[in-house]
Amino acid sequence: MSWRRLWAIVIKELRQMRRDRITLAMIVGIPVMQLVLFGYAINTNLRGLEAGISDQSNTAGSRALVMDMLATGVIAPVARADTPEELMTMLRRGRISVGIVVPPDFERRRLDGRAVAQILVDGSDNTVQGAAVQLAQVPVDNWVPDARAPMRSTPNEGRISIVGFYNPQRRSAVNIVPGLVGVILTMTMVLFTGIAIVRERERGNMELLIATPLISAELMIGKVLPYIAIGLVQTSVILALGRWLFVVPINGSLLDVYVAAVLLIMANLTLGLLISTRAQSQFQAMQMAFFIFLPSILLSGFMFPFAGMPKVAQWLAEILPLTHFLRLIRGVMLRGASLWELWVDVLALLAFIVVMMTAAILRFRKRLD
Amino acid sequence: MSAGDDGIAIRVHGLTKRFGSLVAVDHVDLTVPGQHVYGFLGPNGSGKSTTIRMLCGLLTPSEGEIDVLGLRIPAQAEALRSRIGYMTQKFSLFDDLTVRENLEFMAAIQGVPKTRTARRVDELIEQYHFSDRQKQLAGTMSGGQKQRLALACAVIHGPELLFLDEPTSAVDPESRRDFWEKLFELADAGTTLLVSTHLMDEAERCHRLAILDQGVLVADGTPSELTAKLYGHTFIVEADDPRRAQRALVDAPEVLGVAQVGNTLRVLTHAGGVDTGGAGQYLRDLLGRAGQVVKVHAAQPNLEDVFVAVTRKSRQEERMA
Numbered sequence: 001m002s003w004r005r006l007w008a009i010v011i012k013e014l015r016q017m018r019r020d021r022i023t024l025a026m027i028v029g030i031p032v033m034q035l036v037l038f039g040y041a042i043n044t045n046l047r048g049l050e051a052g053i054s055d056q057s058n059t060a061g062s063r064a065l066v067m068d069m070l071a072t073g074v075i076a077p078v079a080r081a082d083t084p085e086e087l088m089t090m091l092r093r094g095r096i097s098v099g100i101v102v103p104p105d106f107e108r109r110r111l112d113g114r115a116v117a118q119i120l121v122d123g124s125d126n127t128v129q130g131a132a133v134q135l136a137q138v139p140v141d142n143w144v145p146d147a148r149a150p151m152r153s154t155p156n157e158g159r160i161s162i163v164g165f166y167n168p169q170r171r172s173a174v175n176i177v178p179g180l181v182g183v184i185l186t187m188t189m190v191l192f193t194g195i196a197i198v199r200e201r202e203r204g205n206m207e208l209l210i211a212t213p214l215i216s217a218e219l220m221i222g223k224v225l226p227y228i229a230i231g232l233v234q235t236s237v238i239l240a241l242g243r244w245l246f247v248v249p250i251n252g253s254l255l256d257v258y259v260a261a262v263l264l265i266m267a268n269l270t271l272g273l274l275i276s277t278r279a280q281s282q283f284q285a286m287q288m289a290f291f292i293f294l295p296s297i298l299l300s301g302f303m304f305p306f307a308g309m310p311k312v313a314q315w316l317a318e319i320l321p322l323t324h325f326l327r328l329i330r331g332v333m334l335r336g337a338s339l340w341e342l343w344v345d346v347l348a349l350l351a352f353i354v355v356m357m358t359a360a361i362l363r364f365r366k367r368l369d
Numbered sequence: 370m371s372a373g374d375d376g377i378a379i380r381v382h383g384l385t386k387r388f389g390s391l392v393a394v395d396h397v398d399l400t401v402p403g404q405h406v407y408g409f410l411g412p413n414g415s416g417k418s419t420t421i422r423m424l425c426g427l428l429t430p431s432e433g434e435i436d437v438l439g440l441r442i443p444a445q446a447e448a449l450r451s452r453i454g455y456m457t458q459k460f461s462l463f464d465d466l467t468v469r470e471n472l473e474f475m476a477a478i479q480g481v482p483k484t485r486t487a488r489r490v491d492e493l494i495e496q497y498h499f500s501d502r503q504k505q506l507a508g509t510m511s512g513g514q515k516q517r518l519a520l521a522c523a524v525i526h527g528p529e530l531l532f533l534d535e536p537t538s539a540v541d542p543e544s545r546r547d548f549w550e551k552l553f554e555l556a557d558a559g560t561t562l563l564v565s566t567h568l569m570d571e572a573e574r575c576h577r578l579a580i581l582d583q584g585v586l587v588a589d590g591t592p593s594e595l596t597a598k599l600y601g602h603t604f605i606v607e608a609d610d611p612r613r614a615q616r617a618l619v620d621a622p623e624v625l626g627v628a629q630v631g632n633t634l635r636v637l638t639h640a641g642g643v644d645t646g647g648a649g650q651y652l653r654d655l656l657g658r659a660g661q662v663v664k665v666h667a668a669q670p671n672l673e674d675v676f677v678a679v680t681r682k683s684r685q686e687e688r689m690a
């Protein structure tokens with residue numbers, strides 16, 4: 001292993017990258033775009049959601065509760081229904097995104113301190129879930145017809161129940177931004193190195209390189225190093241924007257966040273390299289990168305809760321670097337955990353890196369056949 | 370030193386490469402002496418690139434033994450890498466690096482000591498006339514300039530042996546002459562060069578050459594040896610209507626090749642047991658029967674005649690087998 005040759009590869013990659021406008025634009029463009037798109041799509045402060053109302057009680061008290069909900073501005077009434085079933089049909093057809101059900105025994109429930117109303121929400125849309133949480137904050141006992149009835153100081157604990165359809169989990173920007181770091185790094189890093197070797201083969205550079213004393217490890221490591229820096233730039237962009245736009249906290253240590261990011265970056269880069277030694281063309285490399293990307297998004301716990309997945313899917317997910325990274329980053333950023341406490345996932349990522357890098361170096365042959 | 374103990378740089382025996390059912394290189398025996406410009410002449414697809422790649426250790430032979438600079442290839446290919454330079458048929462430097470950056474990169478990869486790199490790069494920039502284009506991106510240069518840069522990069526570490534695969538195929542005649550000047554300078558300085566080409570005038574410049582046809586080595590030797598050994602006779606035919614005369618000759622069994630040169634025809638016939646006089650008479654009779662009034666002179670054979678003769682011969686033998 002010669003440091004001189006390794007360094008020459010690094011410098012060459014950086015120089016080529018500097019002259020490649022599209023790649024440069026991708027490095028910063030993708031994180032910004034994704035963050036803004038995802039971030040605003042999950043903004044919980046929505047207003048004017050279409051709502052259907054089924055007030056089966058129709059007492060002064062129930063009407064007042066509905067009025068209070070409307071007064072928040074979060075929902076706008078577009079339909080009335082006699083039964084909750086009608087509301088569910090409207091919900092399914094997409095005519096409304098929120099249904100409010102006040103049962104016939106509203107007054108009785110209120111006196112007993114039980115749940116007095118139900119909010120049906122279309123859980124296929126994250127934003128609506130957030131809106132429902134806001135609605136559920138409307139005080140139930142503001143309007144008291146009978147002075148003898150007890151006043152409640154903490155009126156809302158469980159008094160209005162939220163029933164989510166299609167996606168029972170609720171998430172918010174705070175939960176998603178850390179995951180987004182992982183998703184963006186997975187998307188860009190695998191792609192960058194995925195095409196790195198194939199591109200040189202397509203352009204004919206490889207035939208020249210393999211006829212020199214350059215060894216595979218120098219070539220592979222030299223190709224990975226510059227992209228670690230790129231990945232860290234991307235990580236910083238996402239964290240800074242996440243903080244600025246969505247006030248996402250970093251409860252743990254910033255160093256731990258970056259260490260976790262480096263682990264994921266390297267895992268993805270080495271995976272990309274392996275793809276690159278296999279693919280016949282840049283297009284094929286991109287297809288393979290996409291083939292990795294899809295399960296990463298779906299199974300890692302970014303989209304759907306890990307615990308709710310079938311066993312087979314969980315096993316598969318354990319192979320994906322993003323799964324382990326999500327546990328690390330959520331632990332560090334949101335729960336304030338340290339990497340030491342999360343050593344299992346750190347170890348899993350390290351193992352992944354070693355296996356992929358070795359496989360890539362071994363698979364790369366200094367031969368044309 | 371540029372060769373094995375006996376002054377032989379490359380020794381190849383029974384070298385064969387198959388791609389599936391295609392035999393790209395077919396039992397080639399080859400001896401390349403050191404400090405020579407050795408030519409590989411053959412039409413496209415005759416196996417020149419495949420042979421060179423096997424000699425560099427980039428392709429594994431299907432059969433045969435290779436000895437390059439005293440090393441067994443492909444087993445000892447790694448030890449060979451630092452002692453050779455290889456200029457690929459397709460431009461293989463980095464289009465998005467400048468002239469200087471490409472040279473610096475290759476210097477580092479080829480292990481030119483760090484302290485000597487800047488001086489070596491300056492020297493090559495000077496020698497190869499890049500002084501005013503050091504900062505130009507390689508991808509924006511002309512064909513001739515690219516080839517010059519590729520050669521400069523191939524020799525940056527002072528290799529003993531240079532493989533050049535059709536180095537001048539995308540180069541204008543003027544640059545081609547300059548390029549060959551450089552090759553002879555390198556040979557004079559003690560480098561062995563193996564150059565493939567499909568151009569006769571280039572082949573004629575080589576010290577020695579091998580003619581490849583469909584993967585088979587059909588002839589080798591110095592250009593004058595090859596023309597002297599020519600298996601056939603060459604004539605210049607002056608006819609009133611060269612095109613009709615050509616049609617009359619082209620399918621005759623004794624005629625190996627007919628090429629129009631200006632208003633005359635250059636005709637190559639089989640040796641076939643007759644002397645030059647007999648063959649000339651045969652042509653006159655043939656053209657007379659076709660109603661052509663012609664003059665036929667014997668001519669000095671050149672390399673192109675040799676090429677036509679040996680490739681025709683190998684094809685006819687193939688047909689008979």
Ligand SMILES: Nc1ncnc2c1ncn2[C@@H]1O[C@H](COP(=O)(O)OP(=O)(O)O)[C@@H](O)[C@H]1O
Nearest residue numbers: 388391393411412413414415416417418419420
């Ligand atoms: N990697 C390969 N796979 C299959 N066939 C090949 C490969 N490389 C070369 N060939 C075939 O081998 C023959 C010789 O090719 P090549 O050595 O490139 O000829 P030349 O350099 O003389 O033009 C051609 O028919 C070509 O199509």
Ligand SMILES: [Mg+2]
Nearest residue numbers: 417418458535
């Ligand atoms: Mg070729």
